[in-house]
Amino acid sequence: MATTTIEAKVMEIFEHLHTHPETSWNEVETTEFIKNILIDSGCKVRTFDDCTGVVGEIGDGKPVVGIRADMDALWQEVNGKFQANHSCGHDSHMTMVLGVLLSIKEMESIPNGTIRFIFQPAEEKGNGALKIIEKNVVDDVDYLYGVHLRPIQEVENGMATPALFHGAAKHIDGEIIGEDTHGARPHLGVNAIEVGSELVQKLSHIHIDPMVPHSVKVTKFLAGGESSNIIPGNATFSIDMRAQTNEIIEKLATSVEEAVQSISDYYHVPINLSVESMMASAIVDPEAKDIMADSIKKVLGAENLVAPVTTSGSEDFHFYTLKKDHIKATVLGLGCDLKPGLHHPNMSFDHKMIIPGVKILTNTILSTLEHKGVKE
Structure with missing residues (x-):
């Protein structure tokens, strides 16, 4: 040939x-x-x-x-x-x-x-x-x-x-497990969107060694349905983590877990996490x-x-x-x-x-x- x-x-x-x-x-x-x-x-x-x-x-x-x-x-x-x-x-x-x-x-x-x-x-x-x-x-x-x-x-x-x-990467799927409430009675439940907002803020405050490039951010958040007068109690989300070394990605993962647990404790709502995928550096x-x-x-x-x-x-x-x-x-x-x-x-x-x-x-x-x- x-x-x-x-x-x-x-x-x-x-x-x-x-x-x-x-x-x-x-x-x-x-x-x-x-x-x-x-x-x-x-x-x-x-x-x-x-x-x-x-x-x-x-x-x-x-x-x-x-x-x-x-x-x-x-x-x-x-x-x-x-x-x-x-x-x-x-x-x-x-x-x-x-x-x-x-x-x-x-x-x-x-x-x-x-x-x-x-x-x-x-x-x-x-x-x-x-x-x-x-x-x-x-x-x-x-x-x-x-x-x-x-x-x-x-x-x-x-x-x-x-x-x-x-770099290394880790992708986490999360689920906020609550109950829907009427828009006129927000005190009867927890707004999953507010929980998600708090999560975004918490993640932005995670600081690891600045000499090693890294990032963590929410890349998906789904909550609510067709009715605008229902406060959603449930939501699903995804978190993307990146770091240039395997050591830093594990530190990031630990910090994310701690942040999620603190939010779960504060709002008294279960938040389940699962690893969707990960990559080695x-x-x-x-x-x-x-x-x-x-x-x-x-x-x-x-x-x-x-x-x-x-x-x-x-x-x-x-x-x-x-x-x-x-x-x-x-x-x-x-x-x-x-x-x-x-x-x-x-x-x-x-x-x-x-x-x-x-x-x-x-x-x-x-x-x-x-x-x-x-x-x-």
């Missing part, structure tokens, strides 16, 4: 994935589509009985080099209609990883070792990586690489960074980062290599290194004129950067296999 043919196939794959988005844990057709490509490419393939996702493997022995792509789309309103939408670039991530496979399969020979292609569900829920870990997919992985498109605010088009220092291996940097220079030129980027966003990729500390890992950040931003319903990017992304990742995998630092 000629290079131009591979590139055409890669863009054909992207077009299919882009136009067939599926939300977290519902990536059924996406799993089947990728599985068929893996099988056609001669991979040993593994799927799972209780969840979506698929893993392909070529080669054998050490080192074991993994490359991971997230699969899920977001559910959001796009031009007035709610739908699954690939506004975080996961369609391109899957495409690039499949492009690596297609590129490597066309080579006459590859270095000794195992290459594992991991297509992971539910990154947006924050628990897809944990499921893959639970399935023992990365137990023997020595190096693990990921990729994520970067917005124009972080990395310019045609440039790339060898590491993304994502980045643990970047210097060796893996350097291999990725060399690949960026080889493909894009040294002038287009960007220093590692610290970003307030989060990514469940980092659970792999948090839970399995033997893994050497990093994530490629690819500049591609992405605007207006990640998760924007009308996000767009320069599709021509998919092929350079494939080349960077392919070179990274091959360079890692040739690396002598991993002993069998």
